[in-house]
Amino acid sequence: MLSFLLRRSGVMLLTALCLTFVVFFLVNLDPNLEKLAKSEGNQRMTDAQVESWLDRNGYRQPLVKRYGEWLGVMPGWTRTTDEGATAGRCIGRTPVPAEQAEQAASYCGLLQGNWGFSTVFKEPVGGIVLNKLGLTGKLMFFVLLVMVPSALVIGVIAGMREGSKTDRTLSTFSILTTSTPEYVSGVILIVVFASRLTGLRWFNGTAASAMENATFSNFTLPVIALALYGMGYIARMTRASMAEVMQEQYIRTARLKGLGFYSVVLKHALRNALIAPFTVIMLQIPWLLTGVVIIETLFNYKGFGWTLVQAVGNNDIETMMAVSVVAVFVVLITQLISDIGYVFLNPRIRVS
Numbered sequence: 001m002l003s004f005l006l007r008r009s010g011v012m013l014l015t016a017l018c019l020t021f022v023v024f025f026l027v028n029l030d031p032n033l034e035k036l037a038k039s040e041g042n043q044r045m046t047d048a049q050v051e052s053w054l055d056r057n058g059y060r061q062p063l064v065k066r067y068g069e070w071l072g073v074m075p076g077w078t079r080t081t082d083e084g085a086t087a088g089r090c091i092g093r094t095p096v097p098a099e100q101a102e103q104a105a106s107y108c109g110l111l112q113g114n115w116g117f118s119t120v121f122k123e124p125v126g127g128i129v130l131n132k133l134g135l136t137g138k139l140m141f142f143v144l145l146v147m148v149p150s151a152l153v154i155g156v157i158a159g160m161r162e163g164s165k166t167d168r169t170l171s172t173f174s175i176l177t178t179s180t181p182e183y184v185s186g187v188i189l190i191v192v193f194a195s196r197l198t199g200l201r202w203f204n205g206t207a208a209s210a211m212e213n214a215t216f217s218n219f220t221l222p223v224i225a226l227a228l229y230g231m232g233y234i235a236r237m238t239r240a241s242m243a244e245v246m247q248e249q250y251i252r253t254a255r256l257k258g259l260g261f262y263s264v265v266l267k268h269a270l271r272n273a274l275i276a277p278f279t280v281i282m283l284q285i286p287w288l289l290t291g292v293v294i295i296e297t298l299f300n301y302k303g304f305g306w307t308l309v310q311a312v313g314n315n316d317i318e319t320m321m322a323v324s325v326v327a328v329f330v331v332l333i334t335q336l337i338s339d340i341g342y343v344f345l346n347p348r349i350r351v352s
Contacts, residue, residue, distance in 0.1 A: 028063065028066070032315055033054055037059075058076075058079070072110050072111035073109070074109075076107070079095075088104070091104045110325065118311075118316055119315075121310075128307065132303050133326060135301070136288075146223055150231055151234035151238065154170050154235040154239075159238065159241070162246070180228070182225050182226055182228075186295055203217050203221050204217050205221070206218070211302060211303075225299075226292065237276050237280045238276075241272075241273040241274070245272050283338075297309060
């Protein structure tokens with residue numbers, strides 16, 4: 001197991017470096033840099049002024065060197081003015097006296113805990129990402145709490161009653177939830193339960209107040225809208241796995257020995273039937289992290305997805321890179337947990 005974890009960690013590190021470099025290259029294309037220069041300077045800047053601003057602020061260095069600076073494995077760029085003051089990545093764009101510049105760190109990238117400064121929110125990116133990630137983590141927790149048990153129950157019941165009216169009803173419900181995008185179900189839920197049109201208004205149509213204090217009234221609709229969309233995938237996979245396992249020889253043997261039907265299901269069938277759904281469940285975590293963009297925007301819940309929209313819409317390069325790093329990290333970690341989980345769900349699988 002230890003050698004497996006070490007090899008997988010090496011592969012994960014290489015994958016993360018490749019993916020973040022690709023994202024770094026894309027967000028630092030010339031049109032994005034030109035837009036950044038004009039947003040930070042003046043919208044009426046000429047091409048020569050844009051080029052001068054980019055050169056002064058270190059954006060015209062080789063791409064690999066800039067990536068190394070952002071990562072924290074190369075010293076940050078510096079610029080000395082005619083007055084002897086110094087500016088740089090680790091110092092700041094505003095020139096400071098030489099003695100202050102000497103006290104500044106020369107390495108100030110991701111590895112040193114410096115995620116950059118947001119040009120939109122006007123504060124360090126690290127604090128923004130941690131705060132917004134916590135808000136989305138709260139939303140993800142309640143979505144998984146509703147989605148996973150409900151989907152497993154639906155899938156197990158449908159698989160146990162394969163071909164019956166119960167199976168067809170539950171399968172139809174699963175297909176409907178899966179085929180309905182979250183932005184459609186979200187709008188429907190708002191119209192039905194939070195608008196004057198129906199007169200019900202049982203829940204709040206916005207989840208802005210849930211960022212400070214999540215309650216049943218202001219948090220139910222976004223949770224249900226996300227849970228419904230992901231529930232169908234898990235339920236369908238569980239149903240197919242359960243139906244297949246129930247036909248296995250060892251299940252028939254257990255029933256012939258006189259074990260109760262539900263005892264056979266819970267102690268023998270369910271564990272093997274969960275291997276395939278477990279993969280789908282783990283895939284829901286990175287989907288929820290990056291897929292909450294629509295729901296958070298729809299319900300005005302300013303979490304991780306909302307921050308991503310703001311960063312992309314306003315060309316906030318540092319925030320976009322930080323969001324990408326978190327997304328890559330979550331995907332790789334969930335895949336590692338998924339692989340390890342196979343061993344515990346199926347003793348016949350060994351990690352070598």
